[in-house]
Amino acid sequence: MAASTPYTISWNLTQRCNQRCAHCYLSAFPGASAAEELSTEECFRVVDEIAEVNPDVLLILTGGEPLLRTDLFDLGGYAADKGFTVVLGTNGFLLKQQHAKAMRQSGIQGASISLDSTDPARHDAFRRLPGAWRGAIQATEVLRAEGLPFSLHMSVIEWNVEEIPAMIDLARDLGARVLNLFFLVRTGRGEGLVDITPAQYERILTDVARAQGVGSDDGSADDPWGAAVGRAGEMLIRAKCAPFFRRILYELDPASPLLKNFSEGSCPAGRHYCRIMPDGDVTACPYMPVVAGNLRRIPFGTLWRDALLFTDLRGGRLGGRCGACEFAKVCGGCRCRAYATYGDYLAEDPACVYQPGTYGGRVIELAADQTFGIAAEPTLTWTTEAEARLKRVPGFARGMVIRVVEREARARELGVVTAELMQEVRQRMVGRFPWFAGR
Secondary structure (H helix, E strand, C coil): CCCCCCEEEEEEEECCCCCCCCCCCCCCCCCCCCCCCCCCCHHHHHHHHHHCCCCCCCEECCCCCCCCCCCCCHHHHHHHHHEEEEEECCCCCCCHHHHHHHHHCCCEEEEEEEEECHHHHHHHHHHHCCCHHHHHHHHHHHHHHHHHCCEEEECCCCCCHHHHHHHHHHHHHHHHCEEEEEEECCCCHHHHHCCCCCCHHHHHHHHHHHHHHCCCCHHHHCCCCCCCCCCCCCCCCEECCEEEEEHHHHHCCCHHHHHHHCCCCCCEECCCCEEECCEEEEEEEEECCCCEEEEECCCCCHHHCCCHHHHHHCCCCCCCHHHHHHCCCCCCCHHHHHHHHHHHCCCCCCCCCCCCCCCCCCCCCCHHHHHCCCCCCCCCCCCCHHHHHHCCCCHHHHHHHHHHHHHHHHHHHCEEEHHHHHHHHHHHHHCCHHHHHCC
Protein backbone atom coordinates (compact mmCIF):
# COMPACT_ATOMS: atom_id res chain seq x y z
CA MET A 1 0.00 0.00 0.00
CA ALA A 2 1.32 3.43 -0.93
CA ALA A 3 1.90 5.61 2.11
CA SER A 4 -0.43 8.51 2.73
CA THR A 5 1.06 11.99 2.96
CA PRO A 6 1.57 13.51 6.43
CA TYR A 7 0.03 16.95 6.08
CA THR A 8 -0.06 17.88 9.78
CA ILE A 9 2.30 16.92 12.61
CA SER A 10 1.75 17.84 16.24
CA TRP A 11 5.04 17.89 18.15
CA ASN A 12 4.99 17.68 21.94
CA LEU A 13 8.38 19.27 22.50
CA THR A 14 8.25 18.86 26.26
CA GLN A 15 6.19 17.39 29.08
CA ARG A 16 7.10 20.37 31.21
CA CYS A 17 4.22 22.75 31.82
CA ASN A 18 3.28 25.62 34.10
CA GLN A 19 -0.22 24.14 34.47
CA ARG A 20 -1.57 20.77 35.55
CA CYS A 21 -4.77 20.43 33.55
CA ALA A 22 -7.33 17.82 34.55
CA HIS A 23 -7.72 16.47 31.01
CA CYS A 24 -4.10 16.51 29.75
CA TYR A 25 -3.40 13.60 27.39
CA LEU A 26 0.35 13.99 28.05
CA SER A 27 -0.09 14.25 31.84
CA ALA A 28 2.18 17.32 31.69
CA PHE A 29 3.07 19.09 34.93
CA PRO A 30 5.44 21.65 36.47
CA GLY A 31 8.82 20.15 37.16
CA ALA A 32 8.57 17.30 34.65
CA SER A 33 11.97 15.98 33.64
CA ALA A 34 13.61 17.26 30.47
CA ALA A 35 16.25 14.51 30.48
CA GLU A 36 14.72 12.45 27.67
CA GLU A 37 13.64 15.35 25.45
CA LEU A 38 15.07 15.41 21.95
CA SER A 39 17.98 17.85 21.80
CA THR A 40 18.04 20.84 19.49
CA GLU A 41 20.25 19.00 17.01
CA GLU A 42 18.04 15.92 17.15
CA CYS A 43 15.01 18.10 16.45
CA PHE A 44 16.78 19.66 13.46
CA ARG A 45 17.49 16.18 12.12
CA VAL A 46 13.84 15.18 12.53
CA VAL A 47 12.73 18.32 10.67
CA ASP A 48 15.07 17.36 7.83
CA GLU A 49 13.57 13.86 7.74
CA ILE A 50 10.02 15.22 7.70
CA ALA A 51 10.94 17.57 4.84
CA GLU A 52 12.04 14.58 2.77
CA VAL A 53 8.53 13.14 3.08
CA ASN A 54 6.56 16.39 2.80
CA PRO A 55 8.26 19.80 2.57
CA ASP A 56 4.86 21.54 2.90
CA VAL A 57 3.78 20.09 6.24
CA LEU A 58 1.79 22.02 8.84
CA LEU A 59 3.86 21.72 12.03
CA ILE A 60 2.27 22.42 15.42
CA LEU A 61 4.87 23.02 18.12
CA THR A 62 3.27 22.33 21.47
CA GLY A 63 3.86 20.69 24.83
CA GLY A 64 3.33 20.64 27.75
CA GLU A 65 4.06 24.30 27.36
CA PRO A 66 6.38 24.88 24.37
CA LEU A 67 7.53 28.27 25.66
CA LEU A 68 9.48 26.38 28.34
CA ARG A 69 11.85 25.14 25.61
CA THR A 70 14.60 27.75 25.33
CA ASP A 71 15.29 26.68 21.75
CA LEU A 72 11.64 27.01 20.65
CA PHE A 73 12.18 29.85 18.21
CA ASP A 74 15.33 28.24 16.82
CA LEU A 75 13.29 25.10 16.09
CA GLY A 76 10.39 27.08 14.67
CA GLY A 77 12.68 29.16 12.48
CA TYR A 78 14.52 26.09 11.20
CA ALA A 79 11.24 24.42 10.22
CA ALA A 80 9.88 27.62 8.66
CA ASP A 81 13.06 27.96 6.58
CA LYS A 82 12.35 24.45 5.25
CA GLY A 83 9.01 25.71 3.97
CA PHE A 84 6.82 24.31 6.75
CA THR A 85 3.77 26.18 7.99
CA VAL A 86 4.64 26.48 11.69
CA VAL A 87 2.27 27.40 14.50
CA LEU A 88 2.34 27.16 18.31
CA GLY A 89 -0.04 25.38 20.64
CA THR A 90 0.13 27.06 24.06
CA ASN A 91 -1.93 27.78 27.15
CA GLY A 92 -0.93 31.43 26.63
CA PHE A 93 0.02 32.21 30.23
CA LEU A 94 3.70 32.79 29.42
CA LEU A 95 3.22 34.40 26.02
CA LYS A 96 4.33 38.03 26.12
CA GLN A 97 5.12 40.73 23.58
CA GLN A 98 8.71 39.58 23.12
CA HIS A 99 7.50 36.08 22.28
CA ALA A 100 5.06 37.36 19.68
CA LYS A 101 7.84 39.35 18.06
CA ALA A 102 10.11 36.30 18.13
CA MET A 103 7.35 34.28 16.48
CA ARG A 104 7.13 36.72 13.62
CA GLN A 105 10.90 37.00 13.25
CA SER A 106 11.36 33.22 13.18
CA GLY A 107 8.53 32.62 10.71
CA ILE A 108 6.00 31.07 13.11
CA GLN A 109 2.68 32.10 11.60
CA GLY A 110 0.24 31.96 14.50
CA ALA A 111 -0.85 30.22 17.68
CA SER A 112 -3.63 28.24 19.29
CA ILE A 113 -4.58 29.34 22.80
CA SER A 114 -6.35 27.04 25.26
CA LEU A 115 -9.50 28.48 26.84
CA ASP A 116 -11.95 26.07 28.44
CA SER A 117 -14.52 28.36 30.02
CA THR A 118 -15.91 31.86 29.77
CA ASP A 119 -15.80 31.91 33.57
CA PRO A 120 -12.28 32.75 34.83
CA ALA A 121 -12.69 30.81 38.07
CA ARG A 122 -13.84 27.62 36.31
CA HIS A 123 -11.03 27.79 33.75
CA ASP A 124 -8.41 28.40 36.46
CA ALA A 125 -9.71 25.47 38.54
CA PHE A 126 -9.63 23.13 35.54
CA ARG A 127 -6.12 24.28 34.65
CA ARG A 128 -5.04 24.30 38.32
CA LEU A 129 -3.34 27.68 38.05
CA PRO A 130 -4.75 30.94 39.42
CA GLY A 131 -4.76 33.61 36.72
CA ALA A 132 -4.69 31.09 33.86
CA TRP A 133 -7.81 32.57 32.24
CA ARG A 134 -6.50 36.13 32.33
CA GLY A 135 -3.16 34.94 30.96
CA ALA A 136 -4.87 33.28 27.99
CA ILE A 137 -6.90 36.42 27.23
CA GLN A 138 -3.77 38.58 27.43
CA ALA A 139 -2.03 36.21 25.01
CA THR A 140 -4.75 36.82 22.41
CA GLU A 141 -4.27 40.57 22.88
CA VAL A 142 -0.50 40.26 22.42
CA LEU A 143 -0.91 38.20 19.24
CA ARG A 144 -3.49 40.57 17.82
CA ALA A 145 -1.23 43.56 18.52
CA GLU A 146 1.57 41.84 16.61
CA GLY A 147 -0.76 41.03 13.71
CA LEU A 148 -0.50 37.26 14.23
CA PRO A 149 -3.63 35.12 13.72
CA PHE A 150 -4.77 32.84 16.51
CA SER A 151 -7.34 30.19 17.25
CA LEU A 152 -8.92 29.22 20.55
CA HIS A 153 -9.06 25.63 21.80
CA MET A 154 -11.91 24.66 24.12
CA SER A 155 -11.83 21.19 25.67
CA VAL A 156 -15.49 20.15 25.82
CA ILE A 157 -16.40 18.10 28.88
CA GLU A 158 -19.62 17.47 30.79
CA TRP A 159 -19.17 20.48 33.09
CA ASN A 160 -18.63 23.12 30.38
CA VAL A 161 -20.67 21.85 27.45
CA GLU A 162 -23.45 24.38 27.92
CA GLU A 163 -20.90 27.20 27.68
CA ILE A 164 -20.29 26.60 23.98
CA PRO A 165 -22.64 29.39 22.77
CA ALA A 166 -20.99 31.91 25.09
CA MET A 167 -17.54 30.66 24.05
CA ILE A 168 -18.45 31.21 20.40
CA ASP A 169 -19.28 34.80 21.21
CA LEU A 170 -16.14 35.32 23.29
CA ALA A 171 -13.85 33.80 20.67
CA ARG A 172 -15.42 35.91 17.94
CA ASP A 173 -15.15 39.09 20.00
CA LEU A 174 -11.49 38.37 20.81
CA GLY A 175 -10.76 38.10 17.08
CA ALA A 176 -10.06 34.37 16.82
CA ARG A 177 -9.93 33.00 13.29
CA VAL A 178 -11.05 29.58 14.53
CA LEU A 179 -12.71 28.10 17.59
CA ASN A 180 -11.65 24.46 17.91
CA LEU A 181 -13.97 22.40 20.09
CA PHE A 182 -11.92 19.44 21.31
CA PHE A 183 -14.31 16.74 22.44
CA LEU A 184 -13.08 14.47 25.20
CA VAL A 185 -11.00 11.39 24.54
CA ARG A 186 -10.35 9.75 27.89
CA THR A 187 -6.61 9.23 27.89
CA GLY A 188 -3.69 10.44 29.99
CA ARG A 189 -4.84 12.45 33.00
CA GLY A 190 -8.30 12.71 31.43
CA GLU A 191 -8.95 8.99 31.68
CA GLY A 192 -11.32 9.41 34.63
CA LEU A 193 -13.32 12.38 33.30
CA VAL A 194 -16.96 12.07 32.28
CA ASP A 195 -17.80 12.52 28.61
CA ILE A 196 -21.07 13.87 27.27
CA THR A 197 -23.63 11.38 25.96
CA PRO A 198 -24.05 10.46 22.28
CA ALA A 199 -27.40 12.28 22.29
CA GLN A 200 -25.66 15.42 23.58
CA TYR A 201 -23.04 15.11 20.85
CA GLU A 202 -25.79 14.98 18.24
CA ARG A 203 -27.61 18.01 19.60
CA ILE A 204 -24.52 20.12 20.19
CA LEU A 205 -22.90 19.40 16.83
CA THR A 206 -26.17 20.16 15.06
CA ASP A 207 -26.29 23.49 16.88
CA VAL A 208 -22.63 24.20 15.99
CA ALA A 209 -23.46 23.59 12.32
CA ARG A 210 -26.45 25.92 12.48
CA ALA A 211 -24.41 28.60 14.25
CA GLN A 212 -22.35 28.68 11.05
CA GLY A 213 -25.39 28.97 8.80
CA VAL A 214 -25.78 25.31 7.85
CA GLY A 215 -29.35 24.06 7.53
CA SER A 216 -30.90 27.35 8.64
CA ASP A 217 -34.15 26.90 6.73
CA ASP A 218 -36.61 27.98 9.41
CA GLY A 219 -36.83 30.41 12.27
CA SER A 220 -35.86 27.95 14.98
CA ALA A 221 -32.63 27.04 13.22
CA ASP A 222 -31.58 30.69 13.25
CA ASP A 223 -31.20 30.53 17.02
CA PRO A 224 -30.56 26.93 18.07
CA TRP A 225 -29.74 27.73 21.69
CA GLY A 226 -32.85 29.82 22.24
CA ALA A 227 -30.91 33.02 22.94
CA ALA A 228 -29.19 35.69 20.90
CA VAL A 229 -25.77 34.13 21.33
CA GLY A 230 -23.63 31.61 19.50
CA ARG A 231 -23.30 33.40 16.20
CA ALA A 232 -20.07 32.50 14.48
CA GLY A 233 -19.86 35.37 11.99
CA GLU A 234 -16.75 34.90 9.86
CA MET A 235 -15.10 32.69 12.48
CA LEU A 236 -14.85 28.99 11.73
CA ILE A 237 -15.93 26.51 14.41
CA ARG A 238 -14.33 23.09 14.10
CA ALA A 239 -15.34 19.95 15.95
CA LYS A 240 -12.20 18.00 16.85
CA CYS A 241 -12.32 14.31 17.78
CA ALA A 242 -15.94 14.21 16.59
CA PRO A 243 -15.67 13.25 12.91
CA PHE A 244 -19.37 12.43 12.73
CA PHE A 245 -19.86 16.21 12.64
CA ARG A 246 -19.41 15.75 8.88
CA ARG A 247 -22.30 13.29 8.78
CA ILE A 248 -24.45 15.87 10.55
CA LEU A 249 -23.32 18.56 8.10
CA TYR A 250 -24.16 16.31 5.16
CA GLU A 251 -27.62 15.59 6.50
CA LEU A 252 -28.27 19.32 6.96
CA ASP A 253 -26.72 20.40 3.64
CA PRO A 254 -24.77 18.04 1.32
CA ALA A 255 -23.24 21.07 -0.39
CA SER A 256 -21.98 22.79 2.77
CA PRO A 257 -18.42 24.14 2.41
CA LEU A 258 -17.79 22.98 5.98
CA LEU A 259 -17.73 19.40 4.68
CA LYS A 260 -14.29 19.96 3.21
CA ASN A 261 -11.87 17.49 4.75
CA PHE A 262 -9.70 14.50 3.89
CA SER A 263 -10.90 11.91 1.42
CA GLU A 264 -10.77 8.84 3.68
CA GLY A 265 -12.91 10.25 6.46
CA SER A 266 -12.30 13.22 8.67
CA CYS A 267 -10.15 11.46 11.32
CA PRO A 268 -6.67 11.88 9.81
CA ALA A 269 -4.83 9.89 12.53
CA GLY A 270 -2.09 7.82 10.92
CA ARG A 271 -3.29 8.74 7.44
CA HIS A 272 -2.40 12.43 7.17
CA TYR A 273 -1.53 13.27 10.78
CA CYS A 274 0.74 12.06 13.56
CA ARG A 275 2.23 13.19 16.85
CA ILE A 276 5.87 13.31 18.00
CA MET A 277 6.41 12.98 21.74
CA PRO A 278 9.20 14.71 23.73
CA ASP A 279 11.44 11.62 23.64
CA GLY A 280 10.93 10.95 19.92
CA ASP A 281 8.15 8.36 20.17
CA VAL A 282 5.59 8.75 17.37
CA THR A 283 1.89 8.04 17.66
CA ALA A 284 -1.00 8.45 15.23
CA CYS A 285 -2.56 11.22 17.32
CA PRO A 286 -1.94 12.90 20.69
CA TYR A 287 -4.98 11.07 22.05
CA MET A 288 -3.76 7.59 21.07
CA PRO A 289 -0.98 6.21 23.32
CA VAL A 290 -0.02 3.39 20.91
CA VAL A 291 3.59 4.02 19.82
CA ALA A 292 4.50 3.41 16.17
CA GLY A 293 8.24 3.75 16.75
CA ASN A 294 10.96 6.10 17.97
CA LEU A 295 12.78 8.72 15.90
CA ARG A 296 16.05 8.13 17.72
CA ARG A 297 16.12 4.69 16.14
CA ILE A 298 14.00 4.91 12.98
CA PRO A 299 14.00 7.74 10.39
CA PHE A 300 10.69 9.54 10.09
CA GLY A 301 10.12 8.47 6.48
CA THR A 302 10.62 4.79 7.25
CA LEU A 303 8.40 4.94 10.30
CA TRP A 304 5.64 6.84 8.50
CA ARG A 305 5.68 4.43 5.58
CA ASP A 306 6.07 1.07 7.33
CA ALA A 307 4.86 1.19 10.96
CA LEU A 308 2.14 -1.39 11.60
CA LEU A 309 -0.01 1.16 13.45
CA PHE A 310 -0.11 3.43 10.43
CA THR A 311 -0.71 0.69 7.86
CA ASP A 312 -3.56 -0.62 10.04
CA LEU A 313 -5.19 2.80 10.22
CA ARG A 314 -4.85 3.28 6.46
CA GLY A 315 -6.07 -0.10 5.34
CA GLY A 316 -7.65 -1.95 8.25
CA ARG A 317 -11.30 -2.95 8.27
CA LEU A 318 -13.31 -0.82 10.71
CA GLY A 319 -15.46 -2.74 13.15
CA GLY A 320 -19.00 -2.35 14.46
CA ARG A 321 -21.23 0.37 13.10
CA CYS A 322 -18.30 2.30 11.60
CA GLY A 323 -17.47 -0.65 9.36
CA ALA A 324 -21.03 -0.86 8.03
CA CYS A 325 -21.69 2.87 7.83
CA GLU A 326 -22.56 4.74 4.63
CA PHE A 327 -20.49 7.64 5.96
CA ALA A 328 -17.26 5.67 6.35
CA LYS A 329 -15.51 7.86 3.74
CA VAL A 330 -17.06 11.07 5.07
CA CYS A 331 -16.59 10.37 8.78
CA GLY A 332 -14.88 7.11 9.71
CA GLY A 333 -15.26 7.65 13.45
CA CYS A 334 -12.66 8.74 15.99
CA ARG A 335 -9.98 6.05 16.10
CA CYS A 336 -8.60 7.36 19.40
CA ARG A 337 -11.95 7.23 21.21
CA ALA A 338 -12.43 3.71 19.88
CA TYR A 339 -9.06 2.73 21.37
CA ALA A 340 -9.74 4.51 24.67
CA THR A 341 -13.08 2.71 24.99
CA TYR A 342 -12.41 -0.77 23.58
CA GLY A 343 -8.61 -1.06 23.34
CA ASP A 344 -9.06 -1.42 19.55
CA TYR A 345 -8.33 1.52 17.27
CA LEU A 346 -10.40 -0.05 14.47
CA ALA A 347 -13.54 -0.45 16.61
CA GLU A 348 -16.64 1.74 16.26
CA ASP A 349 -16.78 5.24 17.71
CA PRO A 350 -19.06 4.96 20.77
CA ALA A 351 -19.96 8.67 20.77
CA CYS A 352 -21.99 8.48 17.53
CA VAL A 353 -25.74 7.73 17.59
CA TYR A 354 -26.10 6.93 13.89
CA GLN A 355 -27.37 3.50 12.90
CA PRO A 356 -26.16 2.45 9.42
CA GLY A 357 -28.81 1.78 6.82
CA THR A 358 -30.69 5.06 6.76
CA TYR A 359 -29.20 5.80 3.32
CA GLY A 360 -29.72 2.28 2.04
CA GLY A 361 -26.18 1.09 2.58
CA ARG A 362 -24.81 3.21 -0.27
CA VAL A 363 -21.32 4.53 0.55
CA ILE A 364 -21.43 8.31 0.37
CA GLU A 365 -18.49 10.09 -1.24
CA LEU A 366 -17.82 13.79 -1.75
CA ALA A 367 -16.59 15.61 -4.83
CA ALA A 368 -12.91 16.48 -5.25
CA ASP A 369 -13.54 20.16 -4.55
CA GLN A 370 -14.85 19.17 -1.11
CA THR A 371 -11.78 17.11 -0.29
CA PHE A 372 -8.41 17.95 1.24
CA GLY A 373 -5.35 15.91 0.41
CA ILE A 374 -6.13 15.25 -3.27
CA ALA A 375 -3.26 16.50 -5.39
CA ALA A 376 -3.98 18.84 -8.28
CA GLU A 377 -1.65 20.57 -10.72
CA PRO A 378 -2.51 23.93 -12.29
CA THR A 379 -4.02 23.62 -15.75
CA LEU A 380 -4.11 27.37 -16.43
CA THR A 381 -1.26 29.85 -16.51
CA TRP A 382 -0.50 31.40 -13.12
CA THR A 383 1.42 34.64 -12.72
CA THR A 384 4.59 34.62 -10.65
CA GLU A 385 2.80 36.46 -7.84
CA ALA A 386 -0.08 33.97 -7.87
CA GLU A 387 2.32 31.02 -7.78
CA ALA A 388 4.11 32.55 -4.80
CA ARG A 389 0.82 33.00 -2.98
CA LEU A 390 -0.18 29.41 -3.78
CA LYS A 391 3.05 28.07 -2.27
CA ARG A 392 2.10 29.67 1.05
CA VAL A 393 -1.11 27.64 1.26
CA PRO A 394 -0.60 24.52 3.43
CA GLY A 395 0.01 21.44 1.32
CA PHE A 396 -3.12 19.60 2.45
CA ALA A 397 -5.33 22.36 1.00
CA ARG A 398 -3.32 23.37 -2.05
CA GLY A 399 -5.05 21.03 -4.48
CA MET A 400 -8.43 22.30 -3.37
CA VAL A 401 -7.35 25.93 -3.77
CA ILE A 402 -6.11 25.22 -7.29
CA ARG A 403 -9.45 23.70 -8.26
CA VAL A 404 -11.53 26.48 -6.68
CA VAL A 405 -9.47 29.35 -8.12
CA GLU A 406 -9.23 27.86 -11.61
CA ARG A 407 -12.95 27.17 -11.63
CA GLU A 408 -13.52 30.84 -10.86
CA ALA A 409 -11.09 31.87 -13.61
CA ARG A 410 -12.90 29.73 -16.18
CA ALA A 411 -16.27 31.08 -15.11
CA ARG A 412 -14.92 34.56 -15.88
CA GLU A 413 -13.34 33.32 -19.12
CA LEU A 414 -9.85 34.18 -17.84
CA GLY A 415 -6.86 32.30 -19.17
CA VAL A 416 -4.46 33.49 -16.47
CA VAL A 417 -4.72 33.24 -12.69
CA THR A 418 -3.51 36.41 -11.00
CA ALA A 419 -2.79 37.33 -7.41
CA GLU A 420 -5.74 39.71 -7.63
CA LEU A 421 -8.09 36.86 -8.54
CA MET A 422 -6.72 34.79 -5.66
CA GLN A 423 -7.33 37.72 -3.33
CA GLU A 424 -10.97 37.93 -4.44
CA VAL A 425 -11.46 34.20 -3.90
CA ARG A 426 -9.66 34.46 -0.57
CA GLN A 427 -12.16 37.05 0.65
CA ARG A 428 -14.93 34.54 0.13
CA MET A 429 -13.02 31.57 1.56
CA VAL A 430 -11.29 33.08 4.57
CA GLY A 431 -14.28 32.82 6.89
CA ARG A 432 -14.45 29.08 6.30
CA PHE A 433 -10.77 28.34 5.64
CA PRO A 434 -8.56 30.56 7.79
CA TRP A 435 -5.33 29.07 6.42
CA PHE A 436 -6.14 31.03 3.23
CA ALA A 437 -5.97 34.28 5.17
CA GLY A 438 -2.91 36.44 4.79
CA ARG A 439 -1.57 34.28 1.97
